[in-house]
Amino acid sequence: xxxxxxxxxxxxxxxxxADRIRAGHVWVYRSDVIEAxxxxxxxxxxxxxxxxxxRPPHPRTLGCAFYSSASEIAxxxxxxxPVDDVPQLVRERMRAAIAYRERFVRETNAYRVVFSExxxxxGLIADRYNDVLSFQVLTQAxxxxxxxxxLVSELRSAFHPAIVVERVDARVRKLEQLPEKENEIVFExxxxxxxxxxxxxxxxxxxxxxxxxxxxxxxxxxxxMNGIRFFFxxxxxxxxxxxxxxxxxxxxxxxxxxxxxxxxxxxxxxFALHLARVCDRVTGVDSSRVALEAADENARLNGSDIEWMExxxxxxxxxxxxxGRHYDTIVLDPPAFAKSRRDAPAALRAYKELNLxxxxxxxxxxxxxxxxxSYHVSASDLVEAVTSASIDSHRNLRLxxxxxxxxxxxxxxxxxxxxxxxxxxxxxx
Numbered sequence: 001x002x003x004x005x006x007x008x009x010x011x012x013x014x015x016x017x018a019d020r021i022r023a024g025h026v027w028v029y030r031s032d033v034i035e036a037x038x039x040x041x042x043x044x045x046x047x048x049x050x051x052x053x054x055r056p057p058h059p060r061t062l063g064c065a066f067y068s069s070a071s072e073i074a075x076x077x078x079x080x081x082p083v084d085d086v087p088q089l090v091r092e093r094m095r096a097a098i099a100y101r102e103r104f105v106r107e108t109n110a111y112r113v114v115f116s117e118x119x120x121x122x123g124l125i126a127d128r129y130n131d132v133l134s135f136q137v138l139t140q141a142x143x144x145x146x147x148x149x150x151l152v153s154e155l156r157s158a159f160h161p162a163i164v165v166e167r168v169d170a171r172v173r174k175l176e177q178l179p180e181k182e183n184e185i186v187f188e189x190x191x192x193x194x195x196x197x198x199x200x201x202x203x204x205x206x207x208x209x210x211x212x213x214x215x216x217x218x219x220x221x222x223x224x225m226n227g228i229r230f231f232f233x234x235x236x237x238x239x240x241x242x243x244x245x246x247x248x249x250x251x252x253x254x255x256x257x258x259x260x261x262x263x264x265x266x267x268x269x270x271f272a273l274h275l276a277r278v279c280d281r282v283t284g285v286d287s288s289r290v291a292l293e294a295a296d297e298n299a300r301l302n303g304s305d306i307e308w309m310e311x312x313x314x315x316x317x318x319x320x321x322x323x324g325r326h327y328d329t330i331v332l333d334p335p336a337f338a339k340s341r342r343d344a345p346a347a348l349r350a351y352k353e354l355n356l357x358x359x360x361x362x363x364x365x366x367x368x369x370x371x372x373x374s375y376h377v378s379a380s381d382l383v384e385a386v387t388s389a390s391i392d393s394h395r396n397l398r399l400x401x402x403x404x405x406x407x408x409x410x411x412x413x414x415x416x417x418x419x420x421x422x423x424x425x426x427x428x429x
Contacts, residue, residue: 009045011036018049024414028075041069042140066141070177076122087150093121094154104407110223111408118410118418129232130223131162138172165234183235226251229301245405249423250274253369259328264313269295271331276304283307317357330358331369338374348385355389368426375420382422401425
């Protein structure tokens with residue numbers, strides 16, 4: 001039986017699980033856990049490799065980890081060495097994550113502050129939107145009261161925000177067998193921005209709705225990326241609030257875009273607003289009326305004239321391509337089609353269909369920006385799907401840029417799951 005003395009918990013993993021850790025990954029799946037008796041949910045555990053053929057007769061220590069009693073990812077490594085003070089480790093890792101952003105993030109006051117395994121803090125996501133901080137906890141360990149207190153304290157100390165919001169991923173909380181809860185404001189500084197200590201710099205008002213727009217029911221803010229302003233409601237939108245991982249791709253797309261542009265799956269207008277600065281006409285398409293209303297508010301905030309359409313992307317692209325509609329620039333930024341590996345074949349068919357329709361609509365010399373945020377669809381898979389679409393549409397494509405997520409979403413060698421976003425910028429002929 002695993003030892004459990006003086007409050008220390010032990011988990012024994014198989015040779016396969018141990019080899020995975022030695023190869024640089026930080027996850028061990030439940031199928032590779034040999035013993036984890038009497039380990040409470042969210043505990044910090046010492047991970048050991050079990051004995052067996054070709055292995056030492058006694059357990060070999062591999063390091064410390066967070067343990068989940070519910071997830072298929074049972075073990076998430078946090079250190080190859082013993083950890084005596086886990087909250088202090090979290091504080092140090094958060095400070096290192098913030099220092100990394102100070103060094104590499106430019107042209108914005110909205111970015112990911114902590115990217116889970118990408119910042120060696122598994123189960124924690126935190127974003128900054130000007131003077132609003134938004135976070136998610138995704139594991140049993142990060143949901144413990146002491147951990148919550150630590151992470152909120154560090155966010156407040158580093159940024160002196162007007163608001164700290166917890167955004168809830170209900171699906172993940174269910175998988176982790178965590179109590180149900182709603183999005184909520186966990187801290188609010190009622191003082192005016194000028195009276196807060198060291199308020200974050202901003203080129204526009206920290207809080208309140210833009211002129212002419214309705215006041216939100218909760219305190220709100222504006223943020224900017226690449227010189228474009230966005231209105232942000234802390235309790236609305238998807239995930240932690242906006243798609244910050246595309247920030248650098250927005251700017252890259254604008255470098256090539258021209259003429260008449262179509263942004264498909266536009267959400268709150270990230271690509272469309274960037275294209276509006278360089279294109280003659282821009283249309284944004286999404287199936288969510290709520291997202292389009294937010295996109296329209298963002299367009300008004302920037303003085304951009306964009307046409308918004310509520311439509312199913314597949315139906316619209318089919319109808320437009322059949323009708324002979326043409327564009328100079330098309331952006332495809334769909335949601336994740338492959339939530340698991342078994343979804344990948346269907347996802348690839350969907351990516352091919354979207355790109356095939358888009359290529360039929362692009363004029364010669366047109367620009368196609370096509371993205372995938374499905375981890376289970378690799379970069380080579382996406383290239384293959386787009387290549388197949390180009391063959392079927394009888395269009396030649398030149399690859400201008402093969403991009404990934406913004407630098408505030410760092411990918412770690414040895415942890416392929418941290419590299420999930422793909423963005424191809426292509427020139428048609």
